[in-house]
Amino acid sequence: MVETVIDETVESIGSRLNARIKGLFGRSLAIREVDTGSCNACEVEAMTLSYPLYDMERFGIHVVASPRHADVLLITGPVTRNMELGLMQSFRATPSPKIVIAMGTCAITGGIFKDSYAVANGVDSFIPVDVYIPGCPPRPQAIMHGLMVAIDKMESGF
Amino acid sequence: MICEFKEVKDSMMFKMLRNGLLRKGIITTRYPKDRITPCDGVKGLPVVSASRCNFCADCAIACPVGAIQIIETTIELDIGACIFCGACERACDQEAVIMTPLIELATKQRRGLKVTY
Numbered sequence: 001m002v003e004t005v006i007d008e009t010v011e012s013i014g015s016r017l018n019a020r021i022k023g024l025f026g027r028s029l030a031i032r033e034v035d036t037g038s039c040n041a042c043e044v045e046a047m048t049l050s051y052p053l054y055d056m057e058r059f060g061i062h063v064v065a066s067p068r069h070a071d072v073l074l075i076t077g078p079v080t081r082n083m084e085l086g087l088m089q090s091f092r093a094t095p096s097p098k099i100v101i102a103m104g105t106c107a108i109t110g111g112i113f114k115d116s117y118a119v120a121n122g123v124d125s126f127i128p129v130d131v132y133i134p135g136c137p138p139r140p141q142a143i144m145h146g147l148m149v150a151i152d153k154m155e156s157g158f
Numbered sequence: 159m160i161c162e163f164k165e166v167k168d169s170m171m172f173k174m175l176r177n178g179l180l181r182k183g184i185i186t187t188r189y190p191k192d193r194i195t196p197c198d199g200v201k202g203l204p205v206v207s208a209s210r211c212n213f214c215a216d217c218a219i220a221c222p223v224g225a226i227q228i229i230e231t232t233i234e235l236d237i238g239a240c241i242f243c244g245a246c247e248r249a250c251d252q253e254a255v256i257m258t259p260l261i262e263l264a265t266k267q268r269r270g271l272k273v274t275y
Binding site for chain 2: 052053054055058105108109111112114124129130131132133134135136138139141142144145146149152153
């Protein structure tokens with residue numbers, strides 16, 4: 001049996017998040033994750049959100065298989081040259097209104113790959129970014145906080 | 159019906175189930191109300207105490223990504239470049255740089271990630 005200490009804190013933020021998502025999108029928040037050449041650490045942390053310990057699906061946040069079904073683009077990685085086209089295509093394929101989240105240090109500035117000949121120093125040199133989540137990689141709770149910041153930005157009309 | 163239920167209630171299987179034979183427990187954690195307190199060893203936002211710092215720039219030299227810039231008596235830290243490795247904390251002789259467990263750092267603007275001490 002897994003022994004975990006459940007905090008005495010409440011799920012108030014999570015349920016509030018759920019209510020806000022329902023008000024904004026009518027149903028739930030769909031995330032499409034775009035890997036633009038990251039080391040997979042960010043993917044592991046984002047995947048952890050679907051596991052029982054964090055379980056973001058209880059708040060109505062889902063990871064979908066296509067940018068055409070998504071409200072949020074969660075971009076990881078320093079945007080390598082090979083993924084420039086893929087990033088632009090998935091950005092254009094996402095229906096408006098959309099939120100772009102740059103997750104991880106690589107997606108924000110290029111991180112340890114900064115100024116390399118093969119990368120383009122972050123996502124915001126191509127597409128406008130709404131929320132930045134720093135961390136190398138950010139913890140799952142930090143990603144959840146980032147999603148809350150994104151919804152907050154969307155509520156206030158960008 | 160009532161006596162049947164009592165029989166069920168007194169049965170061995172019911173007792174075993176009630177005592178948690180097959181119970182695995184809930185492992186889903188709740189999102190904290192005020193601030194996340196991660197487990198020990200988690201490195202979050204590096205904080206520089208201006209009173210202890212003597213602007214020797216050891217941290218800026220040690221930083222592998224160049225996130226720290228020291229301009230005269232101000233320390234500019236770019237969290238968007240920081241990889242939270244803790245090299246600055248180890249390099250500081252004055253113990254002025256401390257890696258705090260603060261991880262809720264998401265911002266809406268790029269300039270919001272730049273911290274000046």
